Amino acid sequence: MVKFLKPGKVVLMLQGRYAGKKAVIVKNYDDGTSGRAYGHALVVGLSKYPRRVKRKDSKEKQAKDKRLKCFVKMTNYNHLMPTRYTLDVDLKGVVTPDVLDNATKKVEAQKKAKKLLEERFESGKNRWFYQRLPF
Numbered sequence: 001m002v003k004f005l006k007p008g009k010v011v012l013m014l015q016g017r018y019a020g021k022k023a024v025i026v027k028n029y030d031d032g033t034s035g036r037a038y039g040h041a042l043v044v045g046l047s048k049y050p051r052r053v054k055r056k057d058s059k060e061k062q063a064k065d066k067r068l069k070c071f072v073k074m075t076n077y078n079h080l081m082p083t084r085y086t087l088d089v090d091l092k093g094v095v096t097p098d099v100l101d102n103a104t105k106k107v108e109a110q111k112k113a114k115k116l117l118e119e120r121f122e123s124g125k126n127r128w129f130y131q132r133l134p135f
Contacts, residue, residue, distance in 0.1 A: 003028075003030055004082060005025060005028050005030070005039075005041060005077065005080070005082060006025065006028060007025050007026060007027060007028065007092070008024065008025065008086045008087055008088060008089075009024070009025045009082055009083070009085075009086055010022060010023070010024055010082075010083045010085040010086060010087050010129060011023050011024070011025060011041075011043065011080040011081060011082050011083060012080070012081040012083065012133075013043075013045060013075070013079065013080065014078075014079050014080065014081055015078075015079040016079065018045060018047055018071055018073070020133055020135065021045050021046055021047060021071075022045055022046055022129055022133070023043040023044060023045025023046070023071075023073075023075075023080075024043065024044055024045065024087045024089065024091065025041045025042070025043055026041075026042045026043060026044055026091045026092060026095050027041065027042040027092070027096075027097060028040075028041040028042075029041065036074070036076075038076055038077070038078075039076070039077040040074055040075060040076050040077060041074070041075055041077065041080065042072070042073075042074055042095065042096075042097055042100075043072075043073055043074075043075050043080070044070060044071070044072050044091050044095055044113045044117075045070065045071050045073070046068055046069070046070060046071075046117070046129075046130070047069045047070065047071045048067075048068055048069035049068060049130060049131065049132045050065065050066050050067060050068045050121060050130055051065040051066075052065070053065050053066060066118070066121070066122075067118075068114065068117060068118060068121065068130070069114065070110045070113045070114045070117060071110065072095055072099060072100065072106055072109055072110055072113065073100075074097070074100060085128070085129070087120075087126055087129055089116055089117065089120055090116075091113055091116065094109055094112040094113050094116065095109045095112075095113055096109075
C-alpha cells in the first residue's frame with residue numbers, strides 16, 4: 001500500500017472540536033507508537049480563519065480581520081481526510097511531538113506556528129488554505 005499521508009499534506013479534520021477545519025501534517029506515524037498503537041499524525045491547523053479585508057475599514061480593523069488562530073494536535077488517521085494539496089511551510093522546527101506534553105510549550109508552539117502561517121497568508125500564496133469551507 002502506498003503511504004500518501006506525508007508531512008506537508010493538507011488534510012481536513014473530520015471529528016471533534018476542529019471538524020471541518022483545514023490542517024497540515026507535520027509528522028506522521030504510520031505504524032503507531034507505544035502509547036498510540038494506531039496510525040496517527042501530528043497536525044497544525046487553522047481553528048479561526050482570517051476574514052475578508054475591506055479597503056474602507058480602518059487599519060486597526062484590517063489588522064484584526066487578518067488574524068488567524070492555530071491548533072496543534074495528535075490525530076488518528078480515521079479522523080483525517082486527505083486532500084490533493086500540499087503546503088510547503090516548514091513547521092518541523094516549530095512543532096515537535098514533545099510539545100504536546102506541556103501546556104506552556106504547546107501555547108508557544110501555537111504562537112510560532114501562527115506567525116509562520118500569517119507570514120504565508122500575507123505573501124498571498126496558497127489562498128485556498130486560508131478560506132473557510134462553505135458548509
